[in-house]
Amino acid sequence: MPVSFVASIHSQAGIDQKMLRFCYDRLHSLMMTLEITDTDEFMHIQTICDFATLIGTYTRGFSIIIEPYDDRMPDIRDPVIQLSCHDASLAIRPVFDRFETVVITSGTLSPIDLYPRLLNFNPVISRSFTMSLTRDCICPMVLTRGRYELVPRELHISKSTVL
Template identity: 95%
Template sequence: LANPSLPDDILKEAVPGNIRKAEHFLAVLKRLVRFLDGRLETENVENEMPVSFVASIHSQAGIDQRMLRFCYDRLHSLLLTLEITDTDEFMHIQTICDFATLIGTYSRGFSIIIEPYDDRMPEVRDPVIQLSCHDASLAIQPVFDRFQTVVITSGTLSPIDLYPRLLNFNPVISRSFTMSLTRDCICPMVLTRGSDQLPVSTKFDMRSDPGVVRNYGRLLLEMASSVPDGIVCFFVSYSYMDGIVNSWNEMGILQVISLTSTLF
């Protein structure tokens, strides 16, 4: 399922002759890597559609759309020919080939975002090229193609008739059930201050404050010491989760929690 979703007519098409030989294909990859490296030399965030991005690759690197489309297939064939079993060493070039195949296949539904700095450390230059998919039907299509029966269920699929249109499929059976609870299992509580009476908040300008991180860690530790089952800890973003978990690890909070309860 991690492979690019390619239409059947492309899969049946022959690999272009100008990348059929290994040395020619490697030369194309070198030009593509140089192009991507040059695009990272920017000081501003850029957002570009696949059509214009592919046109830039063609004009500056001499690689057309059809060659990009077959990068994934040609690299896969080359690795098989060389009988390479440990593909982890080639993970980076595989990512580039997947990227090239997707932008060469789809003219809509994706956008290429180039960010010169990471929001977590804006003072350190760390350029990234991200291929963002805006069409959920493209991501779910390999699942529908590989399995005869697909069950989609969630407590947040509302309105239920919206998702077949978003995912571009016709449901055979569609049901919505009301939720009934035998007991009050949710008890929301708004916390504005920690045990040391310092304010706590996940606001962007406060979330990295050491006092906020410490107080949230203490709160989790106190909850883990009294909750008999597991605890689900929600973070406002993945980047915030990485930062606060690292801080908790340095403070020794995670070690204490692991001995007190089970954290999911």
């Protein structure tokens, strides 16, 4: 949990949640003040600041995963830290905050009230349309060497051809 991770950082380094929350803004402000235009050189510190800002901002809906090594090479120490979001409503909230109207469409959404529950919003309008397909969308074909022992690319097959 980010809460215990932040508490650990606070006890070991004296950095609290508020400091972490503004890490991205402070780095951005520093880079603007120093008039740094080639930001590619600072990609790694930007990634760390993004990570710090996220764990300082959200106390729920995230997990921190720390892997000390790659399972494929357990003898080589190669630690990886990941922030995993388990709440889709946290990811979509900036979209709802920024835009007055948001349209969500899905060809496979079932039941229709699934997105509002997952994304934690109240839709103004929700409509379901019945769909009919005028043609077959998927026509699988299995190709092997047939009785003529020809490679499929050498054989022209039309709809009326029976092999």
